[in-house]
């Protein structure tokens with residue numbers, strides 16, 4: 087446990103040891119605010135709906151960028167040989183990195199909180215969907231992150247990790263969207279809708295927090311973190 | 325060697341590791357006992373790093389197994405790592421961390437209690453001479469200082485076992501002497517395996533030497549024992565005056581002489597011979613007696629005992645010739 091906690095602290099700090107962490111936060115904030123206000127003034131409605139609906143797309147690029155370094159860089163610089171010959175289990179190392187990236191993402195999300203505050207000042211929005219939306223953002227972000235961290239463990243090249251991360255999360259996202267669903271066979275549509283990364287977020291963002299949605303995200307997170315642990319373990323056998 | 329202590333601290337049995345076609349480590353077995361400083365000597369690509377990675381559970385062997393402090397590398401990797409301080413080749417470190425932060429980080433992951441961390445870190449700063457660089461990031465340090473930070477990290481939990489992969493590469497001569505001094509000091513209380521491709525390094529630090537080449541152990545023993553392995557290769561050089569053919573026959577007839585060749589002639593009638601021997605001292609005495617009995621003029625007589633260097637070269641140059649016999 088202490089290993090997980092110290093890896094967590096180290097990884098979280100390292101987001102701010104170079105300008106890239108600040109650049110990331112700024113870009114995330116500016117882009118989400120811009121997308122939000124653009125729609126907000128077009129529709130003229132005091133709602134965060136448009137903001138939330140754009141987030142799965144924004145995540146597609148931002149989340150892999152936030153996690154691509156984590157394993158790829160270790161491997162490139164050979165530091166994994168130091169880290170993994172300390173008395174840590176692979177799962178502890180994966181957990182520490184995942185929680186650090188999640189906290190960083192949570193910080194990015196928290197920085198967008200002025201948006202709902204502004205909306206509340208301008209109109210009188212229903213608080214349910216806003217609270218639900220933010221809970222959903224965190225859950226869906228964690229799922230994207232588990233995928234991106236897994237992608238980072240597959241290569242020593244950060245750019246490759248980034249692209250693989252985008253590819254897997256895009257695939258898992260798009261299968262649940264209408265574009266695919268209308269083309270899918272009738273029997274497959276509900277399955278695909280269930281598997282889609284964005285569908286559960288959409289339902290949480292309506293303000294109803296259903297345990298099935300939570301179970302879904304936790305399963306995706308657990309599955310990819312498990313794969314990540316296996317990839318790290320399997321390097322011993324190379 | 326086996327009978328000295330009941331349980332070796334490190335026990336490697338029949339370890340083989342392949343990377344595709346390459347057999348990096350080929351059926352290697354050896355033991356290391358408490359208090360030994362084992363010099364792991366071999367040319368580049370001999371399999372030293374791979375062996376150390378197997379011991380530290382960073383790589384799993386394809387065949388065989390190993391136990392460290394009684395813990396099997398397959399069954400108890402975390403316990404194995406707890407007891408080892410491992411310095412990988414070229415000391416990989418997190419370049420974006422401060423020196424102090426890096427030491428604290430490893431101390432924490434190692435589970436050193438919060439109360440002891442500061443005193444352990446201070447100790448390591450002293451032992452490894454890091455005072456001057458405490459406020460820097462690891463990425464700003466010279467190779468020598470990175471190596472010292474690596475050593476500090478390796479020893480921060482005061483492990484009983486140290487595994488150091490080429491700890492002096494990239495250091496300047498005075499740093500090399502310092503690090504060797506440090507290893508000798510540490511080695512008196514701990515068990516150390518240290519790999520190197522530089523021969524004087526093991527002579528300077530090790531109580532025992534293993535020579536590895538192309539994945540196979542080719543020799544093992546104290547530096548002295550290894551030197552005596554090359555007994556049959558001792559040479560005696562002698563310069564006498566007289567007809568070369570006569571002298572050659574007389575020299576070859578001496579006890580302990582196994583071969584003679586003429587290696588040079590001087591203008592005033594002296595001839596230099598190189599004699600091969602199974603006992604250079606005995607042969608040198610016999611040459612002296614021969615010269616005295618026959619009234620020959622003797623200008624030069626000396627022994628050339630094979631050094632560790634000769635053995636190393638002999639054993640590691642076998643690649644394309646015949647099988648090595650121990």
Ligand SMILES: Nc1ncnc2c1ncn2[C@@H]1O[C@H](COP(=O)(O)OP(=O)(O)O)[C@@H](O)[C@H]1O
Pocket residue numbers: 343346347348349366367368369370371372373374375
């Ligand atoms: N990860 C790896 N993948 C493929 N080949 C490797 C790997 N590690 C080592 N080797 C090969 O195994 C052999 C032994 O390497 P190594 O143990 O690093 O030798 P040394 O440390 O004695 O220089 C070399 O031929 C090397 O190329």
Ligand SMILES: [Mg+2]
Pocket residue numbers: 369372373374413489
């Ligand atoms: Mg090596």
